[in-house]
Amino acid sequence: MEEASMLHLLSLHYTGSEQAVEPFIRDHVAYLERHHKEGTFLVSGQTVPASIGGAIIARGVDRLAIERIAAADPFVTNGVATYSITTITPGRTHPELASLLGPGD
Template sequence: MRNDRGMLHVLLLRYTRTPDDAAPHVPDHVEYLETHHDDGTFVLSGQTAPDGTGGVILARGSRAAVERIAAADPFIVAGVGSYEIISAEPGRGAREVLDLFGP
């Protein structure tokens, strides 16, 4: 089993209110994303297609740390979104991707 740093987490963000309700929180959410991309926790993030349904984040680290980070998302704090977190131990993939998750 990989160490906690090597765990992969897919965070599925779904809006629980309308996109108009979420809109005022977008700037803070973008800052939140940038913070966690900069600290190396978030590897990839993007809005779901079609627009207006939520987003997806690929994260690494311990499940507990990722859950704490997800709970601090401005969308969650404001009550306009919720996360489903799916965790996995990376096994096979492109070397460049696997290297992000450690040995």
């Protein structure tokens, strides 16, 4: 399957309190904005409750690349969060989302 068709669900988990992540929020937001601008991140946001962490839906890169991207998050590099990553090969796609996933969907 082409990399453009792969989706990745990144679940961000705080390793400590919400207060522990506060010094790194500005850099984390810049990290998110960069990857949204590049088109790799389609959706990002906090979980409910927010004290757990956040989630990202990404596309356009293979598993190894998304692991490198996740490892570069300032929350991760500063030891205040970790990611779990689930890679999805879409079998069915809503027509309105098909253009985001690349050719062949």
